Amino acid sequence: MQQNQIEMQVLKKHNFGAGPCILPGSVLQQAANAVVNWNDSGLSILEVSHRSPEFESVVLKTQLLIRELLNVPQSYEVLFLQGGASTQFSMVAMNFLQGRACGAYLDTGYFAQKAIKEAKLFGKVAIVASSEDKDYSYIPDHFETPSDAAFLHCTSNNTIEGTEMFSFPETSAPLICDMSSDIFSRTINVRDFDLIYAGAQKNMGPAGMTLVIAKNEFLNSVKHALPSMSDYRVYRDNQSMFNTPPVFSIYVSMLNLLWLREQGGVTGIQLKNHKKSELLYEEIDRNPLFYGTAMPAHRSKMNITFKMHDPSMEAEFLRFAAGHGVVGIKGYRTVGGFRASLYNALPLSSVEFLVQVMQHFEKEKTMVYSMGTQIAGS
Amino acid sequence: MQQNQIEMQVLKKHNFGAGPCILPGSVLQQAANAVVNWNDSGLSILEVSHRSPEFESVVLKTQLLIRELLNVPQSYEVLFLQGGASTQFSMVAMNFLQGRACGAYLDTGYFAQKAIKEAKLFGKVAIVASSEDKDYSYIPDHFETPSDAAFLHCTSNNTIEGTEMFSFPETSAPLICDMSSDIFSRTINVRDFDLIYAGAQKNMGPAGMTLVIAKNEFLNSVKHALPSMSDYRVYRDNQSMFNTPPVFSIYVSMLNLLWLREQGGVTGIQLKNHKKSELLYEEIDRNPLFYGTAMPAHRSKMNITFKMHDPSMEAEFLRFAAGHGVVGIKGYRTVGGFRASLYNALPLSSVEFLVQVMQHFEKEKTMVYSMGTQIAGS
Numbered sequence: 001m002q003q004n005q006i007e008m009q010v011l012k013k014h015n016f017g018a019g020p021c022i023l024p025g026s027v028l029q030q031a032a033n034a035v036v037n038w039n040d041s042g043l044s045i046l047e048v049s050h051r052s053p054e055f056e057s058v059v060l061k062t063q064l065l066i067r068e069l070l071n072v073p074q075s076y077e078v079l080f081l082q083g084g085a086s087t088q089f090s091m092v093a094m095n096f097l098q099g100r101a102c103g104a105y106l107d108t109g110y111f112a113q114k115a116i117k118e119a120k121l122f123g124k125v126a127i128v129a130s131s132e133d134k135d136y137s138y139i140p141d142h143f144e145t146p147s148d149a150a151f152l153h154c155t156s157n158n159t160i161e162g163t164e165m166f167s168f169p170e171t172s173a174p175l176i177c178d179m180s181s182d183i184f185s186r187t188i189n190v191r192d193f194d195l196i197y198a199g200a201q202k203n204m205g206p207a208g209m210t211l212v213i214a215k216n217e218f219l220n221s222v223k224h225a226l227p228s229m230s231d232y233r234v235y236r237d238n239q240s241m242f243n244t245p246p247v248f249s250i251y252v253s254m255l256n257l258l259w260l261r262e263q264g265g266v267t268g269i270q271l272k273n274h275k276k277s278e279l280l281y282e283e284i285d286r287n288p289l290f291y292g293t294a295m296p297a298h299r300s301k302m303n304i305t306f307k308m309h310d311p312s313m314e315a316e317f318l319r320f321a322a323g324h325g326v327v328g329i330k331g332y333r334t335v336g337g338f339r340a341s342l343y344n345a346l347p348l349s350s351v352e353f354l355v356q357v358m359q360h361f362e363k364e365k366t367m368v369y370s371m372g373t374q375i376a377g378s
Numbered sequence: 379m380q381q382n383q384i385e386m387q388v389l390k391k392h393n394f395g396a397g398p399c400i401l402p403g404s405v406l407q408q409a410a411n412a413v414v415n416w417n418d419s420g421l422s423i424l425e426v427s428h429r430s431p432e433f434e435s436v437v438l439k440t441q442l443l444i445r446e447l448l449n450v451p452q453s454y455e456v457l458f459l460q461g462g463a464s465t466q467f468s469m470v471a472m473n474f475l476q477g478r479a480c481g482a483y484l485d486t487g488y489f490a491q492k493a494i495k496e497a498k499l500f501g502k503v504a505i506v507a508s509s510e511d512k513d514y515s516y517i518p519d520h521f522e523t524p525s526d527a528a529f530l531h532c533t534s535n536n537t538i539e540g541t542e543m544f545s546f547p548e549t550s551a552p553l554i555c556d557m558s559s560d561i562f563s564r565t566i567n568v569r570d571f572d573l574i575y576a577g578a579q580k581n582m583g584p585a586g587m588t589l590v591i592a593k594n595e596f597l598n599s600v601k602h603a604l605p606s607m608s609d610y611r612v613y614r615d616n617q618s619m620f621n622t623p624p625v626f627s628i629y630v631s632m633l634n635l636l637w638l639r640e641q642g643g644v645t646g647i648q649l650k651n652h653k654k655s656e657l658l659y660e661e662i663d664r665n666p667l668f669y670g671t672a673m674p675a676h677r678s679k680m681n682i683t684f685k686m687h688d689p690s691m692e693a694e695f696l697r698f699a700a701g702h703g704v705v706g707i708k709g710y711r712t713v714g715g716f717r718a719s720l721y722n723a724l725p726l727s728s729v730e731f732l733v734q735v736m737q738h739f740e741k742e743k744t745m746v747y748s749m750g751t752q753i754a755g756s
Contacts, residue, residue, distance in 0.1 A: 083621075
């Protein structure tokens with residue numbers, strides 16, 4: 001094998017991890033500086049009081065950046081929580097399903113199912129449609145929402161299955177969306193939703209915080225008592241500081257959103273993300289060793305899932321890629337194959353490099369095959 | 379005013395903040411390095427998968443350090459959660475009060491009251507004793523726990539009121555303790571408790587994670603269904619990785635616990651903490667301008683609360699102290715006065731410095747007073 005045929009640097013890591021995922025180098029450098037001495041305050045960002053005016057302004061600035069980048073209307077709240085999307089699965093149901101007729105769920109994969117499971121503890125669940133029949137390789141688009149549904153819940157991007165919703169259901173029920181793995185990657189119309197939630201650890205920042213964007217009117221529709229930390233109204237009424245928030249995660253998210261603004265905001269990054277995913281899907285479709293697992297019309301631009309026609313080659317390709325500094329492309333354990341996550345901070349050059357690695361592997365395999373044929377035929 | 383009379387460096391910050399609080403400089407430096415390039419992996423600690431063997435070993439190592447430092451018996455679990463003590467207030471009740479006769483609570487201050495408030499959503503609460511009659515300046519020690527109590531809940535250190543429990547109730551009910559602000563500061567006998575919880579942001583690490591140490595038998599006594607993220611058994615059965623954990627907070631906690639081990643562990647730090655608090659209480663008792671607010675027998679070694687006999691001087695002393703780099707000593711807003719938190723990472727030299735600042739302020743005030751008397755008498 002002639003590794004030097006791959007022209008790009010081989011020591012740098014190309015991080016295709018599904019999350020916690022790659023963050024911009026400049027953000028990491030600023031974050032590291034703040035861990036030692038934040039803004040020349042003589043204190044680390046890890047040891048400042050969350051009640052200090054300096055940190056309160058970080059929270060406010062992060063909220064304003066989110067409002068600007070996603071064009072969040074004033075009638076919506078921007079809240080910071082903990083516990084990831086997994087906590088939202090039950091919290092959504094505690095707030096909006098408890099005491100109501102039913103919650104409608106669109107079943108598009110592993111995380112949608114998790115949301116459904118948690119909701120069942122708090123009330124009746126109606127699954128409006130499911131793509132389980134075809135291994136969650138598509139997004140169902142013809143379904144009815146029950147008229148008594150308190151909300152319709154969907155998952156905008158299915159991280160494990162590699163599908164993404166490019167249009168959202170039109171329904172009279174309030175729409176709740178888990179956007180954990182594609183928020184800030186493309187433009188959305190916040191007004192289409194009553195509540196959006198997302199774990200931070202993809203395109204927003206480090207693990208440990210959760211973003212919630214919710215229509216105030218929807219929050220006000222909740223009338224029953226709830227544990228404070230499970231009550232969206234408590235976060236709203238206390239500027240997300242009812243208790244000690246995840247200070248560092250919020251701070252690094254602020255840095256990362258400032259970086260996103262420099263990239264031309266969500267509109268700018270969407271163009272780059274489109275280019276990255278196009279390039280990789282083209283190679284998957286061209287390269288005779290690989291095939292994509294999601295239906296073309298529903299292919300995610302964030303998490304590209306693919307397999308090899310000969311599954312026995314997969315472990316070898318993983319090792320080959322790892323040898324060239326490509327990390328994080330192993331598919332989810334229940335699905336197998338590969339998953340390349342092309343989050344905002346992943347440069348186009350990393351995708352170009354992965355394509356080269358795939359082409360190189362193809363050549364090597366073809367050579368081995370033709371040599372094998374030659375030997376067999378000789 | 380002759381500032382140069384204070385001999386210590388005046389540019390460095392002396393951080394007496396109540397939390398998030400001071401962390402050792404060496405820990406901050408290591409954490410900063412890991413944010414840029416973790417263990418020469420070419421990846422930031424913020425962008426590694428929580429399912430990678432490298433990070434799994436961080437979780438394991440952190441658990442083992444906690445077991446070693448607190449001498450945790452094998453029959454207890456060590457779990458990492460999110461949401462701080464505020465989430466534990468309701469989670470404890472969801473798990474152990476729901477469906478049972480009553481939960482017994484010892485009311486020793488602001489956070490005990492918060493725990494009580496959240497518990498009431500899930501069942502009957504019996505307050506076994508309260509020190510509210512004397513502004514929470516002591517720990518009640520004669521009380522009965524109802525025979526049908528599912529547990530007795532107490533708060534080992536009252537961060538706001540500056541009191542600490544130096545002995546724990548002997549009761550047949552399982553004992554649950556909020557140790558957020560004094561865990562790892564002194565030796566405890568874990569066997570005295572059925573469940574201990576603590577927000578990390580004092581002596582453990584950065585905000586964003588919660589430590590739970592629970593007797594397995596106690597966890598097994600829970601038989602009802604719970605939301606996954608509110609179910610201790612789910613954390614136990616998934617090695618605290620049911621979902622993406624707060625990666626960075628866990629990692630920095632590991633670094634900080636390694637530092638603690640180098641300090642002679644909990645026994646070693648306890649001696650240092652004792653010395654620090656003795657020194658400050660001595661000055662509070664000696665200095666005619668100040669007085670301590672907690673009853674001497676119940677004075678916290680972590681959060682030293684004190685006031686001035688002349689409250690109109692307090693704002694001036696705060697400014698004076700801040701001018702010398704002393705930060706974080708303002709008392710909690712509902713209590714007023716001062717609070718100096720002497721967490722593990724605060725060096726003795728910072729306490730010595732604060733004592734000097736107090737003495738200097740005293741001299742200045744005495745001089746002004748005697749000059750005023752002279753002028754008045756002349």
